[in-house]
Amino acid sequence: MTALLELKHVAKKYNTGTMALSDVNFSVSKGEFVSIIGPSGAGKSTLIRCINRLIDASGGEVRLDGVNVLNLNKRALQQTRVKIGMIFQHYNLVERLSVIDNVLHGRLGYKNVITGSLGIYTSDEKKQAIEILHSLGLEEQVYKRCDQLSGGQKQRVGIARALIQEPKLLLCDEPIASLDPNASKVIMDHLRSICSRLGITVLVNLHQVDVAMKYSDTIIGMRKGSVVYNGSAQGMKAETIFDIYGSEASDLGIEIGVTHAS
Numbered sequence: 001m002t003a004l005l006e007l008k009h010v011a012k013k014y015n016t017g018t019m020a021l022s023d024v025n026f027s028v029s030k031g032e033f034v035s036i037i038g039p040s041g042a043g044k045s046t047l048i049r050c051i052n053r054l055i056d057a058s059g060g061e062v063r064l065d066g067v068n069v070l071n072l073n074k075r076a077l078q079q080t081r082v083k084i085g086m087i088f089q090h091y092n093l094v095e096r097l098s099v100i101d102n103v104l105h106g107r108l109g110y111k112n113v114i115t116g117s118l119g120i121y122t123s124d125e126k127k128q129a130i131e132i133l134h135s136l137g138l139e140e141q142v143y144k145r146c147d148q149l150s151g152g153q154k155q156r157v158g159i160a161r162a163l164i165q166e167p168k169l170l171l172c173d174e175p176i177a178s179l180d181p182n183a184s185k186v187i188m189d190h191l192r193s194i195c196s197r198l199g200i201t202v203l204v205n206l207h208q209v210d211v212a213m214k215y216s217d218t219i220i221g222m223r224k225g226s227v228v229y230n231g232s233a234q235g236m237k238a239e240t241i242f243d244i245y246g247s248e249a250s251d252l253g254i255e256i257g258v259t260h261a262s
């Protein structure tokens with residue numbers, strides 16, 4: 001498979017002196033579903049955010065389709081960001097606006113300053129927004145204000161906003177951390193289906209090892225800013241969990257060797 005995303009020697013040192021990422025190297029193929037796991041402070045969010053430059057890495061290369069994102073000027077970065085959708089733990093929606101208006105915000109990267117600031121969208125874009133919302137089971141929420149939705153519904157709006165961008169890569173920063181198990185399953189099922197059905201590459205930060213093992217083609221395990229595991233879910237062993245979390249899998253309640261069909 002061709003690599004869509006390649007990280008080479010990526011480092012991030014915050015101006016507090018914290019070395020959040022050290023020499024991170026991995027590549028992600030087109031259409032792959034990859035989970036990043038690791039304890040709090042391992043650098044998962046920093047890593048995800050260095051890919052679309054919400055955070056500027058201190059060194060290394062982040063290549064998307066062969067182009068080093070870290071070298072792009074403002075205009076080129078804007079064009080590249082259109083290819084990268086982002087899902088946030090706390091949804092990042094404009095709560096007082098309707099669901100469809102929030103989804104249409106995903107088209108802003110394609111607009112010029114005037115059409116963008118006036119919120120002018122084509123009828124095709126509106127049709128597409130409604131279709132995506134239907135595909136995510138939100139047909140009854142299209143014109144509701146976002147502050148009237150449940151967390152799970154808000155996260156599906158976040159997914160719809162990312163999908164209307166027509167991204168190649170979907171970055172998901174702890175997308176289920178604020179959701180109950182049922183809503184979490186709905187979100188993970190949608191993300192998996194987006195990957196399999198639409199061929200969109202998904203990179204997701206997770207705290208739940210069982211969820212990562214159930215849904216992912218590949219798991220990247222991080223500890224103290226470094227990648228300590230990069231392999232299949234099936235290839236995870238009790239020692240892998242120890243390397244990542246510094247505790248025995250059994251003490252953490254993680255069952256190794258139990259795989260679930262996705």
Ligand SMILES: Nc1ncnc2c1ncn2[C@@H]1O[C@H](COP(=O)(O)OP(=O)(O)OP(=O)(O)O)[C@@H](O)[C@H]1O
Pocket residue numbers: 014015016018019020038039040041042043044045046047
């Ligand atoms: N803006 C910042 N300024 C300084 N240090 C930061 C900043 N953001 C994160 N850090 C530090 O960088 C390290 C990695 O943090 P990061 O949030 O990326 O970890 P994480 O694995 O996503 O953690 P969590 O699972 O708790 O979200 C931590 O030591 C954290 O304290």
